[in-house]
Amino acid sequence: MAEQQASTYEQLPPNPETATLDGRNKYLGFWFFLGGETVLFGSLIGTYLGLRAGTADGPGPADLFHLDLVFIMTMILLTSSLTSVMAIINMKRGSHKKLLGWMWGTVILGAAFLGFEIYEFYDYYQQGLGFGTSAFSSAFYALVGTHGAHVLFGILWISTLLIRYRNSGITLTNAPKFNTAVLYWHFIDVVWVFIFTVVYLLGIGG
Amino acid sequence: MSTAQTGSKNVIWDWLTTVDHKKIGILYLAGGAFFFVLGGIEAILMRIQLMFPEFTFLGAQTFNELLTMHGTTMIFLAAMPLLFGFMNFIIPLQIGARDVAFPFLNALGFWLFLFGGLLLNVSWFTGGAPDAGWTAYVPLSSESAGQGLDYYLLGLQVSGLGTLIGGINFLVTVINMRAPGMSMMRMPLFTWSSFVASMLILFAFPALTIGLLLLMLERLFGGQFFAVDFGGNVIIWQHLFWIFGHPEVYILILPAFGIFSEVIPTFAKKRLFGYSAMVFATLIIGFLGFMVWAHHMFTVGMGPVANAIFAVATMAIAVPTGIKIFNWLLTLWGGRIRFTTANLWALGFIPSFVMGGVTGVMLAVSAANYQFHDTYFVVAHFHYVIIGGVVFGLFAGAYFWWPKMFGYRLNETMGKWFFWLFLIGFHLTFFVQHFLGLLGMQRRVASYLEGQGFGDMNFVSTMGAFLMSIAFIIFLISIFTSKKNTENVNDPWDGRSLEWTTTSPPLHYNYPQTPLVRGLDAFWLEKYEGDGRMKAAEPLGDIHMPNPTILPIVISLGLTIASFGFIYLVYWLIFVGLGITFGAMFIRSVKEDHGHHIPVDEIKRDLEEG
Amino acid sequence: MSEHVDPTAPLQGEPSKSTERKLRKEARVQIVSYFLMIFMTSLAFFSIASDAVDSSFAIPFIVIVGAVQVVMQLYVFMHMGEKGTGWINTMIWSGILIAALTVGALMFLIGIVKY
Amino acid sequence: MKHFWRLLPLSFILLLSGCGAENMSALNPQGPVAEMQFSLIALSLYIMIFVLFVVFAIYIFVLIKFRERPGDTHIPKQVHGNRTLEIVWTTIPIILLLMLAVPNVMDTFTLANTEIEQEEAEIEEENGEENGDDAPGSVSDQEAITIEVNAHQFWWEFEYKDYEFTAGQDMYIPTDTQVNIELISDDVQHSFWVPALAGKQDNVPGITNEMWLEAPEEGVYNGKCAELCGASHWLMEFKVVAVDQGTFDDWVDGMTEPPEESIEPTNEVAADGREVFEDSCISCHAVGDEGGQQGPDLTNYGERQVLAGYLDHEDEKLEAWLRDTEEYKPDNEMPSFSEDEIDDEEMDALIEYMNSLKVLEED
Structure with missing residues (x-):
């Protein structure tokens, strides 16, 4: 059975994250969770698109959005996706150190993204866009804020893993955990690409 | 690293910390039954109030709270958990697994449901339950005074999270945990339909989560999603609610269909007619279940094109449902039908549900729906499908699997009394309501005026409700008086699927050796074409099982505390609650728990005793 | 399953030759697609940010670019x-x-x- | 002949339409809209009864024929399925549903269409009017009137857009004339339903919905709010009063310019009542042009079918209602008036005055 593919192998298992039944369950279950998250963000995006014209005399998208700042944020998040991919490739190579290194890179980039987002919100608030200013503002903060909360959770989650497994080497227990965390991170990125397009680009351009 | 933690000192502690799918299944059943009784009492109170025109048994406000809580309780806290109970107990047995894919999450799902349900009901004691209907349409709900609606929002959010977790767990269990030889197309129909229902849960509940989140932000934090004066739109709530709400009724009915697809072949002693057509129809129903939500909103002003499309899509659901009905009838055709109580419920289901189904098609006729919508016709329709389908399914499942779960058979005589009284009461209650609706009685009314001609039929309806209650009390009594029927419980009905190959109740690791499945209706195959025993897929050896843990309760408790913080906007309480939850999650993540092994000697000992 | 394996022991050894080759190739693919995504994002950005592109073209264009990127993420980064x-x-x-x-x-x- | 099924003997339904209150039953349709909906109900019911019949017949046959008899121990043949049967019971339902779907889609569009000429022509065509040669005259010449229905917790306001006045609780309409209805709401969602005349549409805050109806006969039709809107949801009733065109015109005149008597009563008691009204009521209730709009317009209060939406139109009921509005309609916005505010004598005068508020000539 799967569990017997042990650490005693001469060679590394090609996919340590799915070498055990537990790992395969985690992998599949997490993907399904992401399927649900798709609908969750779909609902928020739909709400935003339905309400984005409802500015009620408050500022609207075109008055507010710093497209260049958001563009930089997008680049940062895309790059953090790449670093996490590199981390997993190194995990499969058996390099614990490089895994940790690339993952810390992801965390730092994620934190930078979050910092910019907080600055962004602060700035919009200064310009008169409170959460309750209009239906548009509520929907905007709800959508981007939920995404931001996901980023925050991702940062905390990955950091926890990195600290917990700083000395453990790559094991059949932590490989699935790193893998799911990275999947989660990619998903956040996917959602952001979509938010960048429909909220920011369409907000300025359409 | 494996720590052996077998046997616990304390029974209560044992149940609080269990991760065994069978115990969690029983917990779900107990919790669901509690809320079922609660919802039933709410229903009876409403029926008493409606017995006479302009009756003043209850105030209008109380009535609105009751109707809201009855709907919410029955859907979220009774029907779904009861089905989850059966799914938890039976699915791993049916696919030849020792446990579910995520035992820890399974326990977490249950405790979240329970705490969410209790939280919702706390509202009765804190100044008023939610009063805007189970659909909580804005702006009635966003402007409702008091904390009732906040309890609704937080309670459903917490229990909904539990349901979502449960759904994912079942999906992965079915995909990854099947015994050797148990291909997807050899799975019993109950497992199949629960699998599809879990898919619906996965995609439906996030929409509810967002709906509830938005309404919470609106009520508590000054959001303006539904505030027309600030550019908001009230129909967004209705879409989000029904994108969840319509699949929800299929989440309820599909597992019930699955139960009937187990019960009917067993008691007709015949293989399920058109197995693959049944699977296919289940998938189609699941798919179409997502395409039709707006038929709840025909009168809201979406426009004729939208109405026409959703009307036609809704009608289409009748086709796969019809396929199922005819397949059941043809399963019975040529069989040797035994009228046990379990089968009576299944047989009672067919005509009752078909009657609910045809009114469903009538409701799908959008132009005619302008007359039906929001009247007692609708009330009659959904009670016909939900009681005639889901509740009958639950009772059928209870009588069918009771010996497996508890090691004794429920008394058949009392069972038959229960069935007939309930069936008559049910039709008495709801049949007349079709006509009440057509004659002009709108739904969710706290009373009706004298001289509008509703009195007699409402009286009949209330009498029927009393009859149903009496019948249910007989059932409750029979649970406690049947305990001595312990002979022939392992395979009392000449069962067809794997769960009947285990002892009753099953050992806590289900199967000493994982069975080898050689075809559909695996056990029947071995009984009638083999030597009557399942072949083993593995040698007898140590069995790995997960450890019990208290963390699921701690996580759920934390969320409940945080919910009170949200309801009364006490920020430190929110932080304390979330701190407990995330702290417990952190512990779970950091402190690795790899379960324990049951030594082969102990298994041999169990086998000798069994 | 008489021998219980400790899943917390660090994995030892090297990846097999074929795995190593595969991983190397994968890393290349990932980096290329990363730059492709950066490029597409920039394209979308400039089609909106500069007034050079007519919005009747730009809007469907950025939506398509967004969709392509989502699919790329799913199939390249996430190995779907x-x-x-x-x-x-x-x-x-x-x-x-x-x-x-x-x-x-x-x-x-x-x-x-x-x- | 789209509505041929209407001609079929509807014994079952006719039986039912006998019970229930007059002019408040979807089974007793008046006018083209309700009739169209009724015929769809009937059509779907027939198809469904056919389905029920087939299922029940097989069901009963199977249960009798294949029940286990004592001593029977045979093992039935394990049948896998039957392709032909599967195809049959997939195809037949699809055909039945198409029979239902096609007229439904057509009617859905008809009901959503408030353009009068086109509408009338269509109905004429469908009914195959007796006069045969489609004289585009008789009915269609009549111009449609438009009423904006604003639903409140828990009363109804009818703004006659063509005539620029507002009526409360009783919606007067001329017979044989298409009435276009625009539905709005300022507070929560309500639903406008006159079962005998037309199915419902919702009054949704922030959105204007449209529907139309037509009453062929004079009469008073019961209307209801069908969407849960609060504690007094069940009491949120109204009346549709269909009158002939002449009476309707008189009514419109009276509403736009109420009789002198309503503003400056000559009757002494009523004049006192007018004073009370000006002190306590007029800030919310209007008579003619004067008065607030927070409550129902009372210009024709004396001709109301019922008071407060449902109470019998009697002096004692009116007094009871004014003394304790919360008792009769929980959660409504109207204040109650104690004896300190309006003493008994004033109350009598007020009632006298209110009863005098009429806009139609006495018969």
């Missing part, structure tokens, strides 16, 4: 095209379908314009 991902594809695409329906409904069927 690999073997044994049938159920994953089923669930993710079902989720996307339902999310799309939701977005469509909330954009068009909220009573402001009747269809």
Whole structure:
């Protein structure tokens, strides 16, 4: 059975994250969770698109959005996706150190993204866009804020893993955990690409 | 690293910390039954109030709270958990697994449901339950005074999270945990339909989560999603609610269909007619279940094109449902039908549900729906499908699997009394309501005026409700008086699927050796074409099982505390609650728990005793 | 299963030759697609940020670019095209379908314009 | 002949339409809209009864024929399925549903269409009017009137857009004339339903919904709110009063310019009542042009079918209502008036005055 593919192998298992039944369950279950998250963000995006014209005399998208700042944020998040991919490739190579290194890179980039987002919100608030200013503002903060909360959770989650497994080497227990965390991170990125397009680009351009 | 933690000192502690799918299944059943009784009492109170025109048994406000809580309780806290109970107990047995894919999450799902349900009901004691209907349409709900609606929002959010977790767990269990030889197309129909229902849960509940989140932000934090004066739109709530709400009724009915697809072949002693057509129809129903939500909103002003499309899509659901009905009838055709109580419920289901189904098609006729919508016709329709389908399914499942779960058979005589009284009461209650609706009685009314001609039929309806209650009390009594029927419980009905190959109740690791499945209706195959025993897929050896843990309760408790913080906007309480939850999650993540092994000697000992 | 394996022991050894080759190739693919995504994002950005592009073209263009990037993320970064991902594809695409329906409904069927 | 099924003997339904209150039953349709909906109900019911019949017949046959008899121990043949049967019971339902779907789609569009000429022409065509040669005259010449229905917790306001006045609680309409209805709401969602005349549409805050109806006969039709809107949801009733065109015109005149008597009563008691009204009521209730709009317009209060939406139109009921509005309609916005505010004598005068508020000539 799967569990017997042990650490005693001469060679590394090609996919340590799915070498055990537990790992395969985690992998599949997490993907399904992401399927649900798709609908969750779909609902928020739909709400935003339905309400984005409802500015009620408050500022609207075109008055507010710093497209260049958001563009930089997008680049940062895309790059953090790449670093996490590199981390997993190194995990499969058996390099614990490089895994940790690339993952810390992801965390730092994620934190930078979050910092910019907080600055962004602060700035919009200064310009008169409170959460309750209009239906548009509520929907905007709800959508981007939920995404931001996901980023925050991702940062905390990955950091926890990195600290917990700083000395453990790559094991059949932590490989699935790193893998799911990275999947989660990619998903956040996917959602952001979509938010960048429909909220920011369409907000300025359409 | 494996720590052996077998046997616990304390029974209560044992149940609080269990991760065994069978115990969690029983917990779900107990919790669901509690809320079922609660919802039933709410229903009876409403029926008493409606017995006479302009009756003043209850105030209008109380009535609105009751109707809201009855709907919410029955859907979220009774029907779904009861089905989850059966799914938890039976699915791993049916696919030849020792446990579910995520035992820890399974326990977490249950405790979240329970705490969410209790939280919702706390509202009765804190100044008023939610009063805007189970659909909580804005702006009635966003402007409702008091904390009732906040309890609704937080309670459903917490229990909904539990349901979502449960759904994912079942999906992965079915995909990854099947015994050797148990291909997807050899799975019993109950497992199949629960699998599809879990898919619906996965995609439906996030929409509810967002709906509830938005309404919470609106009520508590000054959001303006539904505030027309600030550019908001009230129909967004209705879409989000029904994108969840319509699949929800299929989440309820599909597992019930699955139960009937187990019960009917067993008691007709015949293989399920058109197995693959049944699977296919289940998938189609699941798919179409997502395409039709707006038929709840025909009168809201979406426009004729939208109405026409959703009307036609809704009608289409009748086709796969019809396929199922005819397949059941043809399963019975040529069989040797035994009228046990379990089968009576299944047989009672067919005509009752078909009657609910045809009114469903009538409701799908959008132009005619302008007359039906929001009247007692609708009330009659959904009670016909939900009681005639889901509740009958639950009772059928209870009588069918009771010996497996508890090691004794429920008394058949009392069972038959229960069935007939309930069936008559049910039709008495709801049949007349079709006509009440057509004659002009709108739904969710706290009373009706004298001289509008509703009195007699409402009286009949209330009498029927009393009859149903009496019948249910007989059932409750029979649970406690049947305990001595312990002979022939392992395979009392000449069962067809794997769960009947285990002892009753099953050992806590289900199967000493994982069975080898050689075809559909695996056990029947071995009984009638083999030597009557399942072949083993593995040698007898140590069995790995997960450890019990208290963390699921701690996580759920934390969320409940945080919910009170949200309801009364006490920020430190929110932080304390979330701190407990995330702290417990952190512990779970950091402190690795790899379960324990049951030594082969102990298994041999169990086998000798069994 | 008489021998219990400790899943917390660090994995030892080297990846097999074929795995190593595969990983090396994969790293290349990932980096190339990363730059491709950066490029596409920039394209979308400039088509909006500069006034050079007409918005009747720019809007469908950025939506398509966004969609392509989502699919690339899923299939390159997240390996959704690999073997044994049938159920994953089923669930993710079902989720996307339902999310799309939701977005469509909330954009068009909220009573402001009747269809 | 789209509505041929309407001609079929509807014994079952006719039986039912006998019970229930007059002019408040979807089974007793008046006018083209309710009739169209009724015929769809009937059509779907027939198809469904056919389905029920087939299922029940097989069901009963199977249960009798294949029940286990004592001593029977045979093992039935394990049948896998039957392709032909599967195809049959997939195809037949699809055909039945198409029979239902096609007229439904057509009617859905008809009901959503408030353009009068086109509408009338269509109905004429469908009914195959007796006069045969489609004289585009008789009915269609009549111009449609438009009423904006604003639903409140828990009363109804009818703004006659063509005539620029507002009426409360009783919606007067001329017979044989298409009435276009625009539905709005300022507070929560309500639903406008006159079962005998037309199915419902919702009054949704922030959105204007449209529907139309037509009453062929004079009469008073019961209307209701069908969407849960609060504690007094069940009491949120109204009346549709269909009158002939002449009476309707008189009514419109009276509403736009109420009789002198309503503003400056000559009757002494009523004049006192007018004073009380000006002190306590007029800030919310209007008579003619004067008065607030927070409550129902009372210009024709004396001709109301019922008071407060449902109470019998009697002096004692009116007094009871004014003394304790919360008792009769929980959660409504109207204040109650104690004896300190309006003493008994004033109350009598007020009632006298209110009863005098009429806009139609006495018969």
